[in-house]
Amino acid sequence: MNKIVETMYANDLFSQWLGIRILEDGKGISKLQMTVRPEMVNGFGVTHGAITFALADSALAFASNAHGRKSMSIETSINHLKPVMTGDILTATTEETSLGHKLGVYHIRVTRGEDLVATFKGIVYRKEEHWPK
Amino acid sequence: MNKIVETMYANDLFSQWLGIRILEDGKGISKLQMTVRPEMVNGFGVTHGAITFALADSALAFASNAHGRKSMSIETSINHLKPVMTGDILTATTEETSLGHKLGVYHIRVTRGEDLVATFKGIVYRKEEHWPK
Amino acid sequence: MNKIVETMYANDLFSQWLGIRILEDGKGISKLQMTVRPEMVNGFGVTHGAITFALADSALAFASNAHGRKSMSIETSINHLKPVMTGDILTATTEETSLGHKLGVYHIRVTRGEDLVATFKGIVYRKEEHWPK
Amino acid sequence: MNKIVETMYANDLFSQWLGIRILEDGKGISKLQMTVRPEMVNGFGVTHGAITFALADSALAFASNAHGRKSMSIETSINHLKPVMTGDILTATTEETSLGHKLGVYHIRVTRGEDLVATFKGIVYRKEEHWPK
Numbered sequence: 001m002n003k004i005v006e007t008m009y010a011n012d013l014f015s016q017w018l019g020i021r022i023l024e025d026g027k028g029i030s031k032l033q034m035t036v037r038p039e040m041v042n043g044f045g046v047t048h049g050a051i052t053f054a055l056a057d058s059a060l061a062f063a064s065n066a067h068g069r070k071s072m073s074i075e076t077s078i079n080h081l082k083p084v085m086t087g088d089i090l091t092a093t094t095e096e097t098s099l100g101h102k103l104g105v106y107h108i109r110v111t112r113g114e115d116l117v118a119t120f121k122g123i124v125y126r127k128e129e130h131w132p133k
Numbered sequence: 134m135n136k137i138v139e140t141m142y143a144n145d146l147f148s149q150w151l152g153i154r155i156l157e158d159g160k161g162i163s164k165l166q167m168t169v170r171p172e173m174v175n176g177f178g179v180t181h182g183a184i185t186f187a188l189a190d191s192a193l194a195f196a197s198n199a200h201g202r203k204s205m206s207i208e209t210s211i212n213h214l215k216p217v218m219t220g221d222i223l224t225a226t227t228e229e230t231s232l233g234h235k236l237g238v239y240h241i242r243v244t245r246g247e248d249l250v251a252t253f254k255g256i257v258y259r260k261e262e263h264w265p266k
Numbered sequence: 267m268n269k270i271v272e273t274m275y276a277n278d279l280f281s282q283w284l285g286i287r288i289l290e291d292g293k294g295i296s297k298l299q300m301t302v303r304p305e306m307v308n309g310f311g312v313t314h315g316a317i318t319f320a321l322a323d324s325a326l327a328f329a330s331n332a333h334g335r336k337s338m339s340i341e342t343s344i345n346h347l348k349p350v351m352t353g354d355i356l357t358a359t360t361e362e363t364s365l366g367h368k369l370g371v372y373h374i375r376v377t378r379g380e381d382l383v384a385t386f387k388g389i390v391y392r393k394e395e396h397w398p399k
Numbered sequence: 400m401n402k403i404v405e406t407m408y409a410n411d412l413f414s415q416w417l418g419i420r421i422l423e424d425g426k427g428i429s430k431l432q433m434t435v436r437p438e439m440v441n442g443f444g445v446t447h448g449a450i451t452f453a454l455a456d457s458a459l460a461f462a463s464n465a466h467g468r469k470s471m472s473i474e475t476s477i478n479h480l481k482p483v484m485t486g487d488i489l490t491a492t493t494e495e496t497s498l499g500h501k502l503g504v505y506h507i508r509v510t511r512g513e514d515l516v517a518t519f520k521g522i523v524y525r526k527e528e529h530w531p532k
Contacts, residue, residue, distance in 0.1 A: 043195075105345050249497060258368060309406070
């Protein structure tokens with residue numbers, strides 16, 4: 001496991017609350033999974049949009065920071081394509097679309113089995129500051 | 134309190150987990166508040182981006198559904214402007230920028246006292262289906 | 267050539283002004299190309315962001331309308347990754363990420379040779395109204 | 400007139416082609432106007448989305464660069480709310496939502512008289528490089 005991702009995850013209490021499991025990690029790479037629990041629903045009884053967002057946002061943080069430069073989200077957006085229900089297993093898979101000196105662009109697909117349930121885009125600003133070795 | 138928002142909030146277990154307090158509600162109107170807790174941090178020890186997103190996303194759902202038509206998020210985006218820390222009190226205030234027959238556009242400001250910590254944009258699709266009276 | 271795209275392009279005076287060439291078309295498919303001219307620059311002497319946007323936006327319109335249902339842009343966004351200069355040949359290639367009854371989501375890559383110069387996302391609302399046969 | 404905006408506009412051949420008139424300028428401020436011409440329509444005979452985008456994108460460039468630091472668009476998005484027709488007079492009015500050391504966030508409203516026809520959001524990256532005095 002990538003050392004930076006390991007450190008981040010150990011401190012990331014909200015990702016732990018979500019029950020996120022790290023399937024893949026590395027520089028520009030992140031594949032995360034979680035199972036939706038009853039306390040994650042919104043006022044319609046379907047999964048709150050912020051839960052799906054959270055999974056993708058953690059994937060963004062892990063993939064972009066794994067390069068060793070502190071990376072902060074500038075803009076993130078999500079499109080919900082299908083309703084997600086309690087018990088569903090969600091997988092977020094990250095594509096590093098572009099990595100420049102200052103900026104990185106990522107597209108993340110959130111799937112439930114074969115179904116694409118959401119697409120997420122994230123732009124990060126890469127600070128000069130490095131993660132400690 | 135708006136009946137629809139009351140019903141939504143009663144079912145919205147994730148908003149309850151967040152500790153959201155409804156300061157204002159109504160058709161196209163929503164002002165929500167929450168206090169950030171220790172379990173809401175990310176791998177940097179600052180508040181996970183999805184927490185701020187969640188507050189704004191709930192505000193979007195309450196404001197848009199209060200009109201009486203079921204409204205689903207099509208696209209939501211957030212820009213984080215300042216780091217948010219445990220103990221911070223966040224307030225989300227909704228502006229209904231545009232309300233058409235099929236679509237609504239909302240801009241939400243998330244503040245901590247006088248500080249603007251995030252801006253959020255949400256577009257909803259308004260179904261024909263009405264909330265029960 | 268798809269009949270709808272043919273009709274659209276014949277009426278689309280701005281795409282004609284841009285000098286757009288249709289390399290591929292079809293249901294959910296669009297690959298367009300153009301060459302940047304001197305009158306398309308911004309105040310920095312590089313290509314105005316709206317030119318790259320325009321190419322991708324036309325690709326969105328052709329790909330989504332080719333299904334035969336009138337499709338209107340709800341939200342479009344672009345990320346400029348590399349500066350584009352006069353004389354550059356730009357190609358926009360469309361991916362139909364999701365096609366539902368009411369909504370379609372598209373991701374478009376704008377390239378110059380091997381270089382990715384911009385990514386574009388478009389969400390369309392699909393009207394009931396059909397294009398005339 | 401702000402010297403930087405004056406220089407930018409003098410070089411901005413596409414804004415000139417659009418017929419953009421500068422009503423207000425200054426640090427973080429930009430109010431632009433244009434009249435839609437017949438060659439600006441799309442395949443539906445309504446104004447191409449990129450025209451409205453272009454007006455707002457120029458407003459973003461003028462408002463953000465007027466501070467004296469070179470500012471480049473990272474992410475821009477537009478929501479079209481009402482169709483725009485040939486002959487319409489469009490006005491883009493800029494709000495500087497946030498200005499940090501590295502990043503600026505802007506919201507721009509595009510109106511036709513009293514009607515809001517589009518909303519635009521822009522995030523810029525502020526380079527260290529200054530405009531020449």
